[in-house]
Amino acid sequence: MKKFLQKIPEQVKRLSILLVVVVVVFIVAQSLLTPKDFGLIGHFRATSVQNNADKKMQYAGQEACSDCHEDMWKIKNAGYHKNLSCEVCHGPSLNHVNEPDQFKPEKPMGRNFCPVCHEYNPSRPTGFPQIVSASHNPRKFCISCHNPHNPTPPQTPKDCSACHAEISNAKSVSSHMEIPCTKCHETSEKHRLSPREFLPTKPTQREFCGQCHSKDAKSDISIPRINMETHEPRYVCWQCHYPHLPEAQ
């Protein structure tokens, strides 16, 4: 044994001692530092579930608001903001529920807040009310004209572009710019007040576009013509051509 030990180079002996020290330190550290409840129910501390449950609550939920503010809650739930919880605008308000006099919820007044959702953005769904805040009554607070609990516009929108700005912008530079929206979409007057209940129609027949674009149509000579019988007869025109900007590829 002694002979065997002598044969081992000095470097290996010293490094082996160091390696043993490192491994022992690691094992001791692991046994001392690993939390006792680690791994009981998964690769984490079991008590971390309780720690998270113990965190201070911030939000009360809108049912709590309705206990005292039922009138406001009913108005909100009947209007366009029915899917928003009260605390979306008023901020986390559990403190207010517990001590109503001491803590007051926030009331966002400035012009910064509403445009977070209502600033014009081409990617927002068409029909979603959008404004360009720089030009939309720039010196007024939103709440001076709009009631956030019942945000029906103060005036019924006059033009389609009030809600369908993206389509209107596209159409305004297209060869269809002079065709009024109602030429293709039959729209009930009620759509202006209840847009989702009274939806406008869309052309469903090829012949509708054919009124101007078929080869025997009595329209202006500059309008492009097609043979309605041979030109993709299985499709309605707008399945391939975007009618608000027919030039688009």
Place this chain on the structure above:
Amino acid sequence: MEELVQHLTPILKEIWGYIFPNEIELHWGILIVLYPYLTGLVAGAFILASLVKVFNVKELQPTYRLAMLTAMSFLIVAPLPLLAHLGHPERAYEILITPNSTSAMAMFGFVYAWYLMAVLCLEIWFEYRRDIILWSQKETGIKKWIHKIVSLFSKDISEKAVHFDKKWVKIITIIGIPSAFLLHGYVGFIFGSIKANPWWSSVLMPIVFLFSAIVSGIAMVLILYMIITPFRGKELDILCLDKLASYLFYVMIIDFSLEALDFVHRVYESEESIKILAYLVSNKLFVSLIVIQLFMGMLIPLLMIALIKILKSPPDLKKMVYFISAILVQVGIFSTRWNIVIGGQLFSKSFRGLTVYKITFFGLEGFFAAVVIFCLPFIILYILTKILPPWEEVRNP
């Protein structure tokens, strides 16, 4: 609430198109850019050192020990940007004591520890052991004790023992090459395996990371060698510089080809993300990717080194061109990391919009923290060169 709105309003104005609400703020900032840059320098410097020992490139001998110490100093600092980024850095050790073998990120601690202890420390120890023993015999006071402790109180400097050291330096270097590939390929793997992000998700990512790492490591050792040597009042070894520049050139060609392959592959594959990625590259990343990474960091240095080699220029001009090229390469590689880390978070997963990255100056995740962390390896390198001088003239014959 007001505060949140105040914070988001200016960012909202710079958003293009549609993004999901949780994409407005980037979670990985400049520190996570710095991290792959630093580990890249480690892997690159080590591969350079291995050229001397494994591939017997004698010309690079003057930079061998410097490259090892450079790798060491950058490796010590490499986890710091990650620690500073963590919400609870004081819990970081838990990644080691409760290993999670199913998480690539969690296992990195062991890859790091392996590389630091089993490769770098061990190789440096075997390489310096004889010198340290001889230095400690001549020295007095604290330096003597530092050297004694570093040598693990080893005394054997017989020919047999020194031969054993040399043999093991070679063996560790051979093990070290796949380890260096593992260390940095691993960082690329973490990005490359994020399948939800088309900018990152690519099997080529680890290998592109690796070759750009070798490029940056060689360039960093070249810069350090060219700055330190005149400060010590010594002459630069032009043969060594030529060889360094040649290797830099070859690896850059490979790196360029791999990146071009990645680019062509993406364009040819034309997945649904290609339009937003094309828009990202031609807008938000135009300066950092096309101008800095491609032209300044890749094509100009390649052209400069190629011209200087073809035209057989005088040594002084050569030195200047090598130095400028290496600096440009560093800027380019940092930009590469920036484009990967930041670029991958700038576009929306809806593929319909881009967000912005607003860098903060102060705070643990700010610009100044990044500058401090970047300067640390150079301070550590200075201290290491005092304890383990890498210079040829202090080696014992």
